[in-house]
Amino acid sequence: MKRLLVLGESRAAIDFARDTCIRFDTVSLPDSTDDALATAILARMDEGTSVAGPSNLFDILARVAGALDLPLLREVDGVDGDTVRSGSFDGRLRETIKVTTARAVFSVNSNYRSTASAAVEPSAIDALSVAPSTSTHLVSRTSTVHQRPPLHEARVVVAGGRSLKDSGQFEQYLGKVVDKLGAAIAASGGAVHSGIASSTQLVGQTGSTVAPELYIAVGISGADQHVGGMQDSRVIVAINRDPHASIFRIADYGLVADLREALPELAEKL
Amino acid sequence: MSAASKLAYDVFPLMVNNLNEGERSMKIIVLVRQIPDPDRPIRVDANGHVDIVRWIANPVDEVAVDRAVELDTEVIAVSTDEACLLSAMARGAGRGYLVDAVDDRALAKALVEIARRETPDLILMGDGEAGPRLAGALGMAQATGAANLDLVDGGVRVTRKLPGSLEVLELNMPAVVTLHRSLSVPKLISLYAIVDARDKPIERLTVAPPESGIQVIGAEAVPKTRIGRMVESVDELVHALREEARVI
Numbered sequence: 407m408k409r410l411l412v413l414g415e416s417r418a419a420i421d422f423a424r425d426t427c428i429r430f431d432t433v434s435l436p437d438s439t440d441d442a443l444a445t446a447i448l449a450r451m452d453e454g455t456s457v458a459g460p461s462n463l464f465d466i467l468a469r470v471a472g473a474l475d476l477p478l479l480r481e482v483d484g485v486d487g488d489t490v491r492s493g494s495f496d497g498r499l500r501e502t503i504k505v506t507t508a509r510a511v512f513s514v515n516s517n518y519r520s521t522a523s524a525a526v527e528p529s530a531i532d533a534l535s536v537a538p539s540t541s542t543h544l545v546s547r548t549s550t551v552h553q554r555p556p557l558h559e560a561r562v563v564v565a566g567g568r569s570l571k572d573s574g575q576f577e578q579y580l581g582k583v584v585d586k587l588g589a590a591i592a593a594s595g596g597a598v599h600s601g602i603a604s605s606t607q608l609v610g611q612t613g614s615t616v617a618p619e620l621y622i623a624v625g626i627s628g629a630d631q632h633v634g635g636m637q638d639s640r641v642i643v644a645i646n647r648d649p650h651a652s653i654f655r656i657a658d659y660g661l662v663a664d665l666r667e668a669l670p671e672l673a674e675k676l
Numbered sequence: 677m678s679a680a681s682k683l684a685y686d687v688f689p690l691m692v693n694n695l696n697e698g699e700r701s702m703k704i705i706v707l708v709r710q711i712p713d714p715d716r717p718i719r720v721d722a723n724g725h726v727d728i729v730r731w732i733a734n735p736v737d738e739v740a741v742d743r744a745v746e747l748d749t750e751v752i753a754v755s756t757d758e759a760c761l762l763s764a765m766a767r768g769a770g771r772g773y774l775v776d777a778v779d780d781r782a783l784a785k786a787l788v789e790i791a792r793r794e795t796p797d798l799i800l801m802g803d804g805e806a807g808p809r810l811a812g813a814l815g816m817a818q819a820t821g822a823a824n825l826d827l828v829d830g831g832v833r834v835t836r837k838l839p840g841s842l843e844v845l846e847l848n849m850p851a852v853v854t855l856h857r858s859l860s861v862p863k864l865i866s867l868y869a870i871v872d873a874r875d876k877p878i879e880r881l882t883v884a885p886p887e888s889g890i891q892v893i894g895a896e897a898v899p900k901t902r903i904g905r906m907v908e909s910v911d912e913l914v915h916a917l918r919e920e921a922r923v924i
Contacts, residue, residue, distance in 0.1 A: 440820070465821075468807075472812030493898075498718050517922035543847075546844045587924065659903065676924065
């Protein structure tokens with residue numbers, strides 16, 4: 407690649423740039439609307455410039471690709487010469503793609519890490535100067551950080567079982583981990599039936615079916631009824647005192663521990 | 677408010693709101709794409725040929741059709757698939773365009789052509805590449821990840837759902853709005869509506885495919901496998917989640 411413009415200061419996109427070209431420019435994006443940012447990015451590009459950015463800037467990258475009618479490579483998590491590993495259908499398919507144009511737009515996965523052994527000095531980062539949009543106006547922005555996300559929208563779900571005794575313990579042990587991760591809180595059938603948790607929090611065949619990026623099952627044995635509602639989660643963590651609990655059979659990571667010791671430690675170390 | 681009009685307002689709030697606005701003056705184009713059925717596997721054979729066992733209409737796109745119809749405007753559906761188009765017209769779209777497109781880039785090209793013919797006020801669809809790509813090609817305002825949208829004087833007011841915040845934007849029309857992917861439960865459609873949809877006009881449109889500039893040389897389906905490893909400590913767990921699974 408001849409020249410590359412890197413958007414934002416994410417490690418993933420900068421590592422991608424290090425693996426693909428010798429020189430690249432990095433611009434930080436001020437707070438503005440997508441159309442205004444894309445216009446400013448286009449003004450920084452010339453005939454030979456490609457663009458890369460982290461996947462959270464996907465909508466801006468796609469707009470730039472559309473304006474210039476360039477190919478957009480998404481979910482990029484590997485590079486080898488002029489081929490990249492990219493994804494489609496929400497990560498269900500990985501493709502190796504050879505880029506045959508002089509320039510393209512790359513949306514880089516947040517887990518991208520450089521394979522280069524020698525550290526390349528980062529180029530100077532300059533702030534992109536952006537003229538405000540004439541067609542898009544920001545009316546308001548309200549933080550939702552302190553509200554826990556609804557179960558169906560959460561990237562991370564932490565679920566508790568009956569071993570949490572009462573609703574006070576449920577909140578005491580799960581709450582800190584949930585808030586550290588910006589997670590939603592969920593419960594097994596056992597916890598709901600014994601009145602520890604609300605039925606709106608129920609995950610399982612008779613409750614909600616969820617498939618978050620990360621599902622942490624705490625003190626849950628792993629009955630089919632519960633597993634049916636969470637088995638499609640991308641990464642499953644099980645924490646249980648009983649080493650024979652069946653939840654460990656479907657978990658990516660299992661920890662045999664008393665939740666009353668493990669959860670406070672987890673909250674502290676996250 | 678009388679009991680009867682209260683009932684009417686509850687059941688048909690948008691109809692009541694729009695009673696005095698006369699003829700449908702606005703035009704919305706809605707894109708309905710196909711996605712691989714999330715409950716069926718994607719297979720790749722030894723020759724690298726990708727086999728999608730079953731395609732379904734993207735439910736977020738179908739919600740976009742529902743929302744456009746609720747706004748009581750002229751709704752035109754666009755799809756690469758005739759069944760998706762019929763279902764969109766059963767939801768209330770008045771007519772449809774059936775287009776040829778191999779990917780989102782070609783789809784955006786086809787939509788540019790349709791938008792030039794139809795001069796819509798709004799182009800609506802679910803999340804993904806096509807929406808912002810189209811907005812960039814047409815130089816229109818864009819709002820992605822919309823949890824809600826309402827028509828306001830000369831424009832559209834969109835509530836965007838962002839990680840950790842809600843943002844309200846007002847866009848001048850014409851504009852491209854994509855819906856947040858959590859809006860994935862379209863309305864049920866009746867059999868009568870499906871039968872009626874067969875009488876609605878469909879126009880076929882073929883757009884020359886763009887010079888692709890990329891060449892797929894290999895593909896693999898990502899299997900759902902579990903790592904299945906026991907960790908000894910909370911430290912090891914946090915490390916694995918950060919460095920191995922890269923999920924936190």
